[in-house]
Amino acid sequence: MIKFAIVGIGNMGSVHTGKLFEGAVKGATLAALCDADHEKIEAAKEIYGDNIEYYEDYHELIKARPADVLLIATPHYLHPIIAEEAFEHGWNVLTEKPAGVDTLSVERMNEAAKKSGKAFGIMFNQRTDPLYQALRYYISIGMFGEIKRFVWIISNWYRTQGYYDSAGWRATWKGEGGGVLINQCPHNLDLWQWMIGMPSSIQAHCIKGHFHDIAVEDDATIYAEYPNGSTGVFITSTGEYPGTNRIEISGTMGKAVAEDGKLKLFLLHRDEELLRQEKYGFVTDEKVSKIELSFGTDNNGHIKILQNFTDHLLTGKELIAPGYDGINSLTISNAAYLSTWLDRKIELPFDKELFVKELSKQKDKDKQGGAAEHKLSTNTEYSGRWQVHW
Known part of the structure; x- marks a missing residue:
């Protein structure tokens, strides 16, 4: 039985706590909880x-080692700090996204x-979605x-002003280290590089407080270039309702469009480059085969990551989301x-x-945020806002 300790029992940590306590992850159990909030x-x-050990100081928890795995669900800046100390004391570590704030x-x-x-490992639960897995596979085989x-x-990461006002650390450079790119979109930025690979350059326009009264960006457009000349465009916002979730990938042998599940x-x-070299005619009526695949909604991604990490420790099963991968999506948002x-x-x-120097300048502009939420959530179901939604 793999024992988990959780540091940080806010919105995400409290749900992970409930699931592990309920026995939703086979071969795993909840052994300890830690939060600085008494x-x-x-x-x-x-x-x-x-039956659970409790700590208010993560240093004491790490030294005591009452469990096999430290699951980190604290504010973003603490992720790498706590993880580094945990590794030094021999812990296995599963961290929430993002991996941190700076690379x-x-x-x-x-x-x-x-x-x-x-x-x-890292909680990139959207890697378990069958649509993204299928798309990645088709790209990998050169389809x-x-x-x-x-x-x-x-x-469709829509958020109200009330969401941003709910805790003093939200939507600040000091508290979160950014806005939609660092809070909501680590999943999407991870899937981007997981499917297509890392770009060679980034040009971006991130708009602070475009739709909300916040100090960080709630709207961003990224233009990326790759060494082979291919390009990428990533557009996101928390201020559009109804929102869109649409991927289009174009290649020399066709294209893929993902939307509405x-x-x-x-x-x-035949390869489009051959069509391009045609000497006769200005356009083409080349045959295109059309296939449509439907995928059901699967909201168990978090449990799948917890189960996969547990199975990795018990049987050596390959990790779906190795923690080392977290630096890739963060590289894109930092850039x-x-x-x-x-x-x-x-x-x-x-x-x-x-980047650290420039981030420090942004922190200096932060205004004082409101009070943090002290009440422990008793919800043991993962919110729809953390799932893949079309």
């Missing part, structure tokens, strides 16, 4: 009883993980030929911020220390 720990004791600290975390030799263009409009394939019978702040294209890899 009121939350006292409330947790009332719910989960004396410099995440790089140190990855080095600590590698040195420790312990298991390292669409050489990729020309990737476009993702993901604007359906994957539409448009496949050529997008740098591009916006410096008003220029950012080549990858970029200067990590420059």
